[in-house]
Amino acid sequence: MNVADQRVASTSRRSERARVAILEAAYDLLLDEGFLAMTIEGIAARAGVGKQTIYRWWPSKSAVVFDAALHAGEQAAEDGGLPDTGDLAADLRLVLHAIVDELRDERRSAAQRTIMVESMHDHALAEKVVEHILRPQLELTKDRLRSAVRAGQLGAATDIDALPDALYGPIFYRWMLRARPLDHAFADQILSTVLEANS
Amino acid sequence: MNVADQRVASTSRRSERARVAILEAAYDLLLDEGFLAMTIEGIAARAGVGKQTIYRWWPSKSAVVFDAALHAGEQAAEDGGLPDTGDLAADLRLVLHAIVDELRDERRSAAQRTIMVESMHDHALAEKVVEHILRPQLELTKDRLRSAVRAGQLGAATDIDALPDALYGPIFYRWMLRARPLDHAFADQILSTVLEANS
Amino acid sequence: MNVADQRVASTSRRSERARVAILEAAYDLLLDEGFLAMTIEGIAARAGVGKQTIYRWWPSKSAVVFDAALHAGEQAAEDGGLPDTGDLAADLRLVLHAIVDELRDERRSAAQRTIMVESMHDHALAEKVVEHILRPQLELTKDRLRSAVRAGQLGAATDIDALPDALYGPIFYRWMLRARPLDHAFADQILSTVLEANS
Amino acid sequence: MNVADQRVASTSRRSERARVAILEAAYDLLLDEGFLAMTIEGIAARAGVGKQTIYRWWPSKSAVVFDAALHAGEQAAEDGGLPDTGDLAADLRLVLHAIVDELRDERRSAAQRTIMVESMHDHALAEKVVEHILRPQLELTKDRLRSAVRAGQLGAATDIDALPDALYGPIFYRWMLRARPLDHAFADQILSTVLEANS
């Protein structure tokens, strides 16, 4: 369910065909040209749609691109879930490796990079990103960590709020700065640092 | 020494007055309007300079803004050095708190955020950022960590390359995403996690 | 009976309410904004009618406006007749003065000016104007002139076809060009010129 | 000297190439498509010019078209003068026949028709038309008539102001309404009516 959908009553006469064509055109252009180079006119042209049909339903290019990325994400509908096999280290390693793999794949991460970037300029977009993308993952992670606390794998004093940042932050940092390599070894390094300190 | 300067022979007829006016105008506009909203025309107008004078010396808006930020940084030229009192935890805490303080000040961090963001679009800019801003700090940090290894405060097996990311990454992550608070307590939390795991 | 009516069978389910609302909205907008500035959407909105209801019954903005002007004219349905008191000069003076008075009243003549103007672009409209507005008046005038010829007030060789143009043309010319004043004195001047030459 | 020229100082950096290209493109489009159908974008495209270059120097399509018509007129620079051979009837007949010939030629009169039409919508244009096109001709005509009064060919009481309208009005009327033929015979008829009455 994307953001625009939430505003649309069931009685809307909105054309589903046009909506999907726009989102797919926007996603294609995002990958082909990047956020800055793509234009609303270009999206409309590639989608075979009037510009007004975009402006009618989205307030800005950012909003279209955000929905386009969400839409693309739905297609490749991730289970998203964190496994809970009882072995915390193994479970987290799985997740971190998956994240690293995704970020290392230029194609798959281009849209995410763009959205991160745009959310810096655009506070409204930033809130949507946090709300729809980051917080869900964060909550899943925290749930898994609480489960580990209950199982005695983490100390009772563990700061559940800081741990996810300690895990994801360094990976995100390397991804954005591209100064040093982002690989499974680095993820393992971070993971062991965090777990050792809190066991 | 900014980037443009490096291309400019000492015999250049380039007007220093114009160069400084442009950099200061660009920095003002960056803080006032943000990167996306500011324009080359706007910089030229505020600097009292012809557009061509900008295009003659810089290839893009990003380049002007980067130099403008460097120029502004030079004014408030910090030593940036890491102390080495022998107490590693105290020394790192000092640095992390200083970073947190700077990032929490919207005005002081706005330009840095913009540059980080732009460096995601612009690989050339990204390299300049890494080279001129990040690597120096990174090397200082690694020097301090090596000193701590020698002093026995960190285990001999410590991964000197991963540790700075484990420290700065989470802070950077919270700063960019603005989803959760960035404060001294969080910095302390990260610091103790990292040190405990590697002591 | 307006033009659209002629196409509509007596069994039509056409809404009279909508038809009248459209014509009145169109006339109001014509006077308020002028032909160029008014839009079909504007007419529909002011009439409280769907656009399609206009497109269903009229082929173009010109056609709606023409019917609107006719409709407005019917309301103030003048006999328009030329008197025949036996005194040709007095009778024509009466008619010319009435025409001048109408044309001098900006409000009453605005729609007529617009229609004249539009009929220059639009041959179909031009024919409707001639057929429904000009020819009737022209024929009445020619009847009156023939009566005067029979009464010996005009020479037998008088060109009945050219005279009405000689009378109305100069008045129309001043009205359209607005370069010089259009008043009773000018009408009298024209009238005496025409009558002297043909007596 | 066209209207735009009057605003342009001798030090203007305006491109003469662009100015002429725009006026010629506008005139071509006026004849090819007519005023309503032609667009600013179309003029710019045909002239090989940016839209902004048109908007920089003219406030509206009407203004461009007006200058374009003046420009075209200058090319075919008519002496425009009224002859004064001493034979008033012959001199006026020459002028009226020339006007009739021009108005009967669809191609030559299209631009004039358009300008007349537009001047009805656009009071500023109307004033320019009167000032630059009508009044000069009017003054020439009145000069010739005054000369005829001095020569005793017209009565001393002749209304010099009303006569030109009595001559041109009926011709203009037939041209605009297209209801009845506009030819030399009609012009002669009008001319003899006017002269007989004022001799």
Place this chain on the structure above:
DNA sequence: GTTTAATCGAGACGGTACGTCAGGTCTTTAG
């Protein structure tokens, strides 16, 4: 009196052109 089908208000749709803004290049003028 119900069907039933054309018409209605509403407004989304694919488009075209609008008039504005800024990009990056080229040209003129003053110092």
Place this chain on the structure above:
DNA sequence: CTAAAGACCTGACGTACCGTCTCGATTAAAC
């Protein structure tokens, strides 16, 4: 000969209407 000023061509912006189209919801006719 440089630099300011700014005109130039280009192209995207976001808006207004175009004329077409689909939606239920009246209505008035024919059953």
